Amino acid sequence: MKSVLPQRRDELQLKDKKPLYSAAEARAEADRCLYCQDAPCIKACPTEIDIPTFIKKIATDNVRGSAKTIFEQNLLGYSCARVCPVEVLCVGACVYNAWHREPIQIGRLQRYATEKATEAGKPVLFTPAPPTGKRVALIGAGPASLACAGYLALEGHAAVIFEKRPFAGGLNTTGIAPYKLHVEDALHEVEWVQALGVEITTGMELGKDVFGKDLLRDYDAVYLGVGLGEDTKLRIPGEDGDGVYGATAWIERMKLTPTSERKLGRVLVIGGGNTAIDVARECALLGATEVTMVYRRDAASMSGYAHEMEGARKEGVRLVTRATPVAFERDAQGKLTGLKVTVDGAEQVLPCDMVALAIGQSKMHAIAAEFPGVELDARGCIVADPANGATGNAKVFSGGDCINGGKEVVNAVADGRNTARYLNQAWK
Amino acid sequence: MADLSIDFAGIRSPNPFWLASAPPANSGEQVMRAFDAGWGGAVWKTLGDPIVNVSSRFGAVDYAGQKVMGFNNIELITDRGLEVNLREIREVKKRYPKHAVIASLMTETKEDWKVLIRRCEDAGVDGLELNFGCPHGMCERGMGSSVGQEPKLLQEITAWTKEFAKTPVLVKLTPNIGDILDPGIAAVKGGADGLSLINTIKSIIGVDLNRLVPEPRVGNASTNGGYCGPAVKPIAMHMVASLARDPEVTIPISGIGGISNWRDAAEFIALGSTSVQVCTAVMHYGFRIVEDMIDGLSNYLDEQGMTSVRQLVGRAIPGFREWGDLDLGYQIVAKIDANKCIGCQLCVAACQDGAHQCIFTGPNDQQRPPHAHYPGTATAPRPQILGTVAGDRVPWVDEPECVGCNLCALVCPVPGCITMQETATETGDTWNRRVQEGRDKIPGGIHE
Numbered sequence: 013m014k015s016v017l018p019q020r021r022d023e024l025q026l027k028d029k030k031p032l033y034s035a036a037e038a039r040a041e042a043d044r045c046l047y048c049q050d051a052p053c054i055k056a057c058p059t060e061i062d063i064p065t066f067i068k069k070i071a072t073d074n075v076r077g078s079a080k081t082i083f084e085q086n087l088l089g090y091s092c093a094r095v096c097p098v099e100v101l102c103v104g105a106c107v108y109n110a111w112h113r114e115p116i117q118i119g120r121l122q123r124y125a126t127e128k129a130t131e132a133g134k135p136v137l138f139t140p141a142p143p144t145g146k147r148v149a150l151i152g153a154g155p156a157s158l159a160c161a162g163y164l165a166l167e168g169h170a171a172v173i174f175e176k177r178p179f180a181g182g183l184n185t186t187g188i189a190p191y192k193l194h195v196e197d198a199l200h201e202v203e204w205v206q207a208l209g210v211e212i213t214t215g216m217e218l219g220k221d222v223f224g225k226d227l228l229r230d231y232d233a234v235y236l237g238v239g240l241g242e243d244t245k246l247r248i249p250g251e252d253g254d255g256v257y258g259a260t261a262w263i264e265r266m267k268l269t270p271t272s273e274r275k276l277g278r279v280l281v282i283g284g285g286n287t288a289i290d291v292a293r294e295c296a297l298l299g300a301t302e303v304t305m306v307y308r309r310d311a312a313s314m315s316g317y318a319h320e321m322e323g324a325r326k327e328g329v330r331l332v333t334r335a336t337p338v339a340f341e342r343d344a345q346g347k348l349t350g351l352k353v354t355v356d357g358a359e360q361v362l363p364c365d366m367v368a369l370a371i372g373q374s375k376m377h378a379i380a381a382e383f384p385g386v387e388l389d390a391r392g393c394i395v396a397d398p399a400n401g402a403t404g405n406a407k408v409f410s411g412g413d414c415i416n417g418g419k420e421v422v423n424a425v426a427d428g429r430n431t432a433r434y435l436n437q438a439w440k
Numbered sequence: 441m442a443d444l445s446i447d448f449a450g451i452r453s454p455n456p457f458w459l460a461s462a463p464p465a466n467s468g469e470q471v472m473r474a475f476d477a478g479w480g481g482a483v484w485k486t487l488g489d490p491i492v493n494v495s496s497r498f499g500a501v502d503y504a505g506q507k508v509m510g511f512n513n514i515e516l517i518t519d520r521g522l523e524v525n526l527r528e529i530r531e532v533k534k535r536y537p538k539h540a541v542i543a544s545l546m547t548e549t550k551e552d553w554k555v556l557i558r559r560c561e562d563a564g565v566d567g568l569e570l571n572f573g574c575p576h577g578m579c580e581r582g583m584g585s586s587v588g589q590e591p592k593l594l595q596e597i598t599a600w601t602k603e604f605a606k607t608p609v610l611v612k613l614t615p616n617i618g619d620i621l622d623p624g625i626a627a628v629k630g631g632a633d634g635l636s637l638i639n640t641i642k643s644i645i646g647v648d649l650n651r652l653v654p655e656p657r658v659g660n661a662s663t664n665g666g667y668c669g670p671a672v673k674p675i676a677m678h679m680v681a682s683l684a685r686d687p688e689v690t691i692p693i694s695g696i697g698g699i700s701n702w703r704d705a706a707e708f709i710a711l712g713s714t715s716v717q718v719c720t721a722v723m724h725y726g727f728r729i730v731e732d733m734i735d736g737l738s739n740y741l742d743e744q745g746m747t748s749v750r751q752l753v754g755r756a757i758p759g760f761r762e763w764g765d766l767d768l769g770y771q772i773v774a775k776i777d778a779n780k781c782i783g784c785q786l787c788v789a790a791c792q793d794g795a796h797q798c799i800f801t802g803p804n805d806q807q808r809p810p811h812a813h814y815p816g817t818a819t820a821p822r823p824q825i826l827g828t829v830a831g832d833r834v835p836w837v838d839e840p841e842c843v844g845c846n847l848c849a850l851v852c853p854v855p856g857c858i859t860m861q862e863t864a865t866e867t868g869d870t871w872n873r874r875v876q877e878g879r880d881k882i883p884g885g886i887h888e
Contacts, residue, residue: 043505046853049785050801052833071504110782110829111854 015178015214017199022266023190026297029323030094030120030192038124042071045116048107053118056105058426059086063102067121079129080137082122087162088155088425090130090201091184093122094193096422099319130204140209141168146439149174149227150235151218151379154182155421156412157237158205159428160401165209167436172231173210176217179268182239183413184421186264189290191297195267224382228407233435234383235401236394236410237428240373240418246282250340255348259283259291259370266294276300277365280351282337283307284314288370289324295368296327304330304362306337306353332362340367376414383408393417400434401427409435442741443748444734446480448692448714449608449633451567453540455480456709456737456749457730460696460717461544461569461612464727466518468528472535477727478734481540483636483717484529486517486571487556488546488583493519499645499656501671510671511720512645514656514663516577517546522556526563533564540715542610546571546583550600557604567607570598570632572623573614573639575666585639588614591626598630608633610694613679615672616642620679625688635683636694636717638676640666669720673698677711684712684757701729702736709749710756764875769867772844772860774799774837780857783833787848787858798841799848801833839863 033041045067053063061082069078082089098104098119106115129137146169150157153175161171179185184198206212216222218238227234243258245251257265259281279300281292284307296303305324307314310333314321321331334356341350341361350361375392385405387395394410396402401409411427413419444455458481459465459474466485474482493515501510518525533541543560545568547553557568572594574584587594594611601609611627613620615638624635642664646655654662676697683689695713699705700721708716721729737749746752776787776799791799828834837848849858874880 040505046784046786048783049789052783107782107784107830107833 018270020271022271022298026190033120033124038070041117042067052105053102056101058422061085063118070121070125075125075128078125082126086425087159089122090126092422093119093126095188097317138166140166144168147231148233149231152238153180153212154237154239156424156428159425160235160432161210162205162208163429163432171210173212174216174222175214178214180212187260219378219382234408237412238376238379239413241376242374243369244372244374246337248337248339250342253346256367259287259368262368278302280362280364280367281305283370284316286316289316289320291368291370292329293324293327296329304332306335307333308336391417401431442738442746446714451540451608453480455734456715457733458715458717460719461486462719464722468532471532474727475536475539478730483542483544483569486544486546487525488517490519490521491516494658496656508724511669512643512665512667514576514665529563540566542567542569544569544571553600554604561606568605569610569612569636571612573612575616575640575642576664585614585616588623589617591622594623595626595630598627598632602631610634610636612636612639614639615679620682624683628689634692638679638697640668643667670698670700680713681711684754702733706737706740709752712754712757714753764872765870767866769864769869771864772862773839773842774848775859775861777857778828778834780854781830781834782854783830786851788835790847790851795845795847796843798838799835801835
C-alpha cells in the first residue's frame with residue numbers, strides 16, 4: 013500500500029535555494045565549460061561522473077544523452093545534483109577556480125539534465141536486461157540500496173528492497189534540507205528507480221517482519237543499506253520531556269508530518285556537524301525567533317562545511333563555541349526554559365523553547381546480529397570492503413552510512429553501485 | 441589624429457566605413473541616421489524593378505553562446521519603387537553633400553542599364569555599384585551572381601555601363617566561383633573604376649530538426665541563401681588580397697565580408713581595401729557600432745605612426761607569399777607558463793590527438809612520440825613546476841619534438857599562458873629554392 017504525503021508540511025515553506033535552470037540558462041552555463049582533458053572535477057566526484065561530457069551534451073542540447081552519462085555512473089544523479097556539497101567536490105575542483113573565475117555550476121547543470129530527462133512523458137532512458145534468475149534482497153530503501161538495486165535490475169537481476177518506514181528514499185526523503193530537496197522530489201526519484209524494475213516493500217522491519225535467516229535462504233545475496241540509527245542523546249538531567257528532539261527526528265517530522273500550529277520560539281542546536289547546521293538553518297527559515305548553535309570546541313574544529321555555515325549565518329544563526337551542556341532547565345509545568353552550559357569552565361544558562369540534538373546517531377547492532385559473520389567496528393559501523401561492500405558473510409554486502417558512519421548521499425550511491433557491479437561481474 | 445578620409449576612384453568619403461547594399465541602406469531615413477552616427481558612405485540597397493520578398497528571409501548560426509557568428513538571407517533587391525528611392529537619394533545628397541552615396545544597381549537589358557544609370561546620376565549619386573553577386577533569387581532570373589560567374593558577360597555589361605556612366609562604376613563580385621581573379625580581371629577589362637567584394641556565399645544556414653525543413657523557413661520549404669557575417673571574413677580577406685596582389689588590378693577595392701569592428705576593417709585595409717562595407721554587424725547591433733570603428737581605427741593609426749588611412753592600404757600585401765616561398769628554416773616552439781596554467785590540459789588533448797604528440801602530463805609521462813620523423817633527439821626532462829596553482833596538472837612540452845604548429849596556443853583558454861617562441865630565425869631556405877637546387881626530394885618518398 014502506498015503511503016500518502018500530507019498536503020501541508022513545514023518543509024514546503026522553504027523554497028529551492030538553487031532553482032532549476034531554464035534551457036537558456038543551462039546552455040549558457042554549459043557553454044562556459046572548458047571540457048578539460050582528464051578533468052579534475054571527475055576525480056573529485058565519489059561516483060566519477062564524466063562531468064565534462066555531460067555538460068558538453070547540455071551545450072549541444074543533447075539533454076537525454078547528458079542524463080544517461082550521469083546515470084551510468086550515478087543512478088541517483090537527480091538527488092545528488094541537489095544535495096551534493098559540490099563546493100567541496102566537483103565545483104571545488106573546477107580549473108576556473110585557479111583562474112579566479114566563477115567555477116562551472118556543475119550541480120545545477122546536473123539537476124537540469126536529470127530533471128528534464130526524467131520528466132513525466134519522456135521516453136525511458138534505460139531498458140533492463142532479460143532476467144538472469146539471480147535475486148537480491150536489500151534492507152533499507154536509502155540511496156545505497158536504491159543505487160545497488162537499480163543497477164542490479166538493469167542487469168536483469170531481481171532486486172527487492174525492504175524498508176521499515178512508510179516511505180522509501182532514506183535520508184533523501186526524511187533528512188535532506190528542504191531548500192535542497194523536498195520529499196516529493198525524493199519520492200519522484202524513488203519511483204524512477206522502481207521503474208527500472210526494482211521492487212520496494214515498505215513497513216517491513218528487519219528482525220520483526222523479515223528475518224536474516226529467511227533472506228539468506230531465499231536470495232542469492234543480501235545488501236544492508238540501513239543507514240544510521242536513532243539520534244544520540246546527551247544523557248544529562250532534564251533531557252526527557254517536551255521540547256528536546258533528536259535532530260534527524262525533528263527534520264523528518266518537519267518534512268513528512270502535517271504542519272503544526274506551534275511556534276518555534278528560541279531554538280538551540282547542539283552540535284557542529286552538517287546535520288546541526290541544517291537543522292539550525294531550517295529552524296531560522298521556519299521563523300524561529302532566535303537560533304543558536306552550541307558547540308563544545310572552537311569553530312575551526314566543526315565538521316560541518318564552511319559554505320553551509322556561511323549560509324546558516326546569513327539566515328541569522330548564531331554560534332556559541334567551547335560550550336558543554338550540563339543540564340536542561342524546566343519550569344514547574346515541565347516546559348523547557350533553558351540549557352545550562354559551561355563555557356571555558358564558567359556556567360551559564362541559554363534560554364530556549366526547543367533544543368535539537370545533532371551529536372550523532374546510534375549504530376545498528378541488531379541488524380548485524382541477524383547475519384552470522386557480519387561484524388561491527390569500534391565505532392559501531394558494519395565492517396565492509398569499501399571496494400565492493402563485501403562483509404564477513406559471503407552472501408552479505410553493505411554500503412552507505414552504516415559502513416562509513418555518515419557521509420554524503422553520493423558516497424552511499426558509489427557504494428551501492430560498486431556492489432552491484434561486483435555481483436554482476438561475479439554472476440556473469 | 442590620423443586623417444581617415446578617403447578618395448575611392450574619385451568618390452570622396454570622410455572615412456572608409458560604408459554601409460553595404462543591404463537592408464540597413466534601404467531608405468533615406470536609415471541612411472541619414474547612419475550618417476548622423478558617423479558612417480562615411482552608403483551603398484543604397486540594390487535598385488531595379490521592385491520585387492516581392494518571402495517571409496521569413498533571414499537565418500543565423502550561433503556558436504557556443506555567441507549569437508550570429510554566421511548569417512544568411514533569401515531577401516532580394518529593393519521592394520520599393522524606383523521613384524521613391526531616387527527622391528530619397530536626392531534628399532540625402534542634399535543634406536549630406538560630403539558623404540558618399542553609391543547606388544547599387546541590377547537590371548537586364550542594355551537599355552534598362554542606360555535608363556537606370558541616367559536616373560540615378562540625375563538623383564545625385566556619387567557612384568554606381570553593379571550587383572553581380574546576389575546568389576539567390578535574382579540569379580535564376582539571369583542577374584546577380586549568374587553574371588558574376590560569367591567573366592565574359594560581366595565584362596560586357598560593365599562595358600555597357602561605362603558607356604553611359606558619368607560617375608565611377610564599381611563592380612561587386614560574387615565569391616561563388618573557382619578563382620576570384622577571373623571575374624575581377626574581367627571587370628577591370630570592362631573598364632570598372634573599382635571592385636567590391638565579397639557578395640554573399642551560396643548557403644543553407646540550417647535545418648529545423650523538428651519540422652525537417654531547411655531554414656529560413658518559408659511555409660514548409662526553404663531555398664539556398666547568401667552567407668555572410670563574422671564567419672565569412674577569412675574567405676573574403678583571401679579574395680580581396682588575391683585581387684590586391686594581382687598586377688592587372690590597378691583599381692581600388694572596397695572590402696566586404698564579416699567586418700564587425702575596427703580591427704576587422706584595419707585587416708581588410710591592410711590587405712588592399714580602400715573602403716570597407718558593413719552589413720551584418722549593423723543588422724546585429726545597429727548603426728552605433730561605427731563610433732568604435734572610427735575611434736579604434738584612428739587610435740590604431742596614431743599608435744602605428746600613420747597619419748592617414750591611405751598609408752595602411754595594402755601594407756600587409758608584401759607579407760603574403762606563395763607557400764613555396766615561405767622559409768623552411770624558421771622555427772618556433774611552445775612554452776607553457778606554469779604560473780598562468782590552470783590545468784585544463786586542453787593543450788595535451790590537442791597535441792596528442794590533433795597535432796604532434798609532444799605535450800605531456802606527469803613526470804612519468806615521458807615517451808617517444810609516434811610522430812617523430814627526426815630521430816635521434818632525446819626526450820626533454822620534465823621541467824620543475826613546483827608552487828603553481830595547477831600543480832601537477834601543469835603539462836610540459838618536449839621541446840625538441842615540438843614542430844611549432846601553434847595548436848596548443850590556439851586552444852589554451854588563458855591569454856599568454858602558452859606562447860610560441862622563436863628558436864631559429866629566417867634562413868632563406870624555401871621549397872622553391874630547394875626545387876631550383878634539386879634538394880626537393882627528402883627520404884621516404886614513392887620511388888624508394
